[in-house]
Amino acid sequence: MTNRPALISGILLAVLGSLCPFLWFALTSFKSQIQVEAIPPTWWPDGSLVFYASALVEHRLLHYVTNSLIVAGATTVVALVVATPAAYALARLRLPGKTWILGGLLCVAMFPPIVIAGPVWQILERLGGLNTHWGLILPYVSLTLPLAVWILTTFFHELPVELEEAARIDGCTTWQALYKIMLPLAAPGLFTAAILTFIYAWNEFFFALLILTDPERQTLPVGIALFQGEFIMPWGEIAAASVIATLPLIILVLLFQRGIINGLSAGAVKG
Amino acid sequence: MAFPALTFVAVFSLYPAMDSFLLSLYSDFPGPERSFVGFGHYAELLQDAVAHQAFIVTLGFVLFSTALELLMGTGIALVVHERFRGRGWVRAAVLIPWAIPTVVASQMWRFLLNDQYGAINAILFGDRVEAYVPWLADPWMAFGAIVLADVWKTSSFAGLLVLAGLQVIPEETYDAARVDGATAWQRFRYITLPLLKPALLTALLFRTIDAFRVFDLVFVMTQGGPGDATQVIQFYGYKTLFTEGRVGYGTTISVTVFVAMAILSLFYVRTVGSKLLQREPA
Numbered sequence: 064m065t066n067r068p069a070l071i072s073g074i075l076l077a078v079l080g081s082l083c084p085f086l087w088f089a090l091t092s093f094k095s096q097i098q099v100e101a102i103p104p105t106w107w108p109d110g111s112l113v114f115y116a117s118a119l120v121e122h123r124l125l126h127y128v129t130n131s132l133i134v135a136g137a138t139t140v141v142a143l144v145v146a147t148p149a150a151y152a153l154a155r156l157r158l159p160g161k162t163w164i165l166g167g168l169l170c171v172a173m174f175p176p177i178v179i180a181g182p183v184w185q186i187l188e189r190l191g192g193l194n195t196h197w198g199l200i201l202p203y204v205s206l207t208l209p210l211a212v213w214i215l216t217t218f219f220h221e222l223p224v225e226l227e228e229a230a231r232i233d234g235c236t237t238w239q240a241l242y243k244i245m246l247p248l249a250a251p252g253l254f255t256a257a258i259l260t261f262i263y264a265w266n267e268f269f270f271a272l273l274i275l276t277d278p279e280r281q282t283l284p285v286g287i288a289l290f291q292g293e294f295i296m297p298w299g300e301i302a303a304a305s306v307i308a309t310l311p312l313i314i315l316v317l318l319f320q321r322g323i324i325n326g327l328s329a330g331a332v333k334g
Numbered sequence: 335m336a337f338p339a340l341t342f343v344a345v346f347s348l349y350p351a352m353d354s355f356l357l358s359l360y361s362d363f364p365g366p367e368r369s370f371v372g373f374g375h376y377a378e379l380l381q382d383a384v385a386h387q388a389f390i391v392t393l394g395f396v397l398f399s400t401a402l403e404l405l406m407g408t409g410i411a412l413v414v415h416e417r418f419r420g421r422g423w424v425r426a427a428v429l430i431p432w433a434i435p436t437v438v439a440s441q442m443w444r445f446l447l448n449d450q451y452g453a454i455n456a457i458l459f460g461d462r463v464e465a466y467v468p469w470l471a472d473p474w475m476a477f478g479a480i481v482l483a484d485v486w487k488t489s490s491f492a493g494l495l496v497l498a499g500l501q502v503i504p505e506e507t508y509d510a511a512r513v514d515g516a517t518a519w520q521r522f523r524y525i526t527l528p529l530l531k532p533a534l535l536t537a538l539l540f541r542t543i544d545a546f547r548v549f550d551l552v553f554v555m556t557q558g559g560p561g562d563a564t565q566v567i568q569f570y571g572y573k574t575l576f577t578e579g580r581v582g583y584g585t586t587i588s589v590t591v592f593v594a595m596a597i598l599s600l601f602y603v604r605t606v607g608s609k610l611l612q613r614e615p616a
Contacts (some may be wrong), residue, residue, distance in 0.1 A: 066518060070413065070416055073409065073412070073413040074413055074424055075426050076408050076414050077409070077414070077424065077427070077430070078424055078427045080432055080486075081427050081431050081490065082427055082430065084436065084442060084443070084446060084486065085431070085442060087453050088442045088445065088446075088480070091445070093543060100450075101451070102451065102466075103456045103459075103460060103461055104451055104452070104453060104456045145338045145342060146339055146341045148336065148338070148339075149335060149336035149338070149340070151335060152336045153336060158580045159335070164336065164340070168343065170600075171343055171347045171348065171444055173595060173598075174351060174592065174595070175546055175568060175588070175591050175595055176547060176568070177547075177549075177567075177568045177571040177575070177587075177588040177591060178350070178588045178589065178591060178592040178595075179347055179350035179354065180350075180572070180575065180588070181350070181353075181357060181575050181584060181585050181588065182349065182350035182351075182353035182357070183346060183350050183356055184349070184576075185353075185453070186346075201342075201346060202346045204346075205341055205342045205343055205346035205526065206346075206347070207370035208342055212339060225539070231584065237335070238615075262433060265435065266434075266435040266436060266437075268435070268436060268550045268553075269549050269550065269572075270435050270547070273554075275345070275577060283435070284435050284436075284438075284550075285437075287435070287437050287438060287441060288437045288440075288441070288550075288553060288554050289519050291566070298445055298451065301441050305438040305441060305442065307433050308435055308438055309433075309435065309438055312433040312434065312435070313430055313433065314593070315433065316426050316429045316430055317615075320422060320426040320429060321422070322428065324425065324494050324497070326497055327491065327494055327495075328497070328498035328602050330364070
């Protein structure tokens, strides 16, 4: 199917369409206030860093970055620690109702957030988890578990059973077989699950908005959504904050494109 | 071994979903006057014109965005399935919109569509400032804007599900067709498309379910406006539940959304999910 001109125009269209809108936003972050408010807009920026300075100093951007790192980092660690034994059990052990559990997890992953929002808020209110990071991490772990379990189950599935049987014969318990033999082999799967969980927690907005009303605790998406200027919309600062919020994700995608693509389609098509 | 994971899901997903249903059977505000109203709120929902509008807007959004995303996604998949130098970079590039936080994508499109400083107006009208359009102030244009933002952000996700489908089609099938003199279009129409059906169905269902949940785009870009033109059901539920504090009625809205979704999920597990389950060793 090599129709060269068609392929090249397809590539150009896909790449430019994907990148240009954000590129323009990124350019905006390096403009000056006068340039941002120019009508019609100026395309090329002066290379000014005022918006970054103002976002970092006046809008305390680093604060939101720290909160996001804490929440996304902790969610990733807890979700993986909890998902790994579950996935192993689902892939290997004779569990009653195994298919029901996998199917049920899939259903849970599809709950619209609004369905659980009210009661989750009430639970956290009772536990004193509102406006705390752990109060956000707990529901995040629950929401990212299904995908993590699915990815890991697929991975464990593809590893040869003989390895564990050998380990058992040598006297390993189930847990030892998991931690000594399977985990090192499933490292790529763990890594993929970790990246996807991190991206989810880094980007999530709905629950963060409900649970964190105190600006001291809010994560980046909440900060960016509620960005307010005194008189005008601070577009330059919003653009600067957006670039900072997006940069880690762009790096992850550039480095781990293959793993992300495999992980996302793991539960869906590969089977 | 699966116990901790199941506990998490039970406490923070299953119990809340069931509790939402119980809460929807009681009057709105907690306290001593709270009373059992049965399906009273559901009767109210049947009469609520704003809710009907929100359901229609949501359905419209789901329909348009998933159709466009499948179309664009298939295009993206066909391109990045080909072998060429730098393919890894192209795949990474099309994944970037998917990785960008939805809130950031929303602010970005809001700015691109700005009536004064926006790039879209500048591209369309250049120096003719008097022709600039306040896109987000018009009901239809605002609806189009959230569809556009969603399509930009998630087409590549649909694309990589389709790509996974393309990858399992054996190359020999195409070779055989080529020997028989099939044109590129015929090969696509009679080989690729039929064999791609399961992947397309998966992508369609995943995107449909996700589009039902649209919230961030609306919260940032339009706040449901102008009027109620972009008020999707999840945003209406959020306002009822958390801004007005109407627990009973808010959970009624969410349970209704849930029932619609449950039917879809069941359909999904039955048709596509069963394939994975069948491959489980007995």
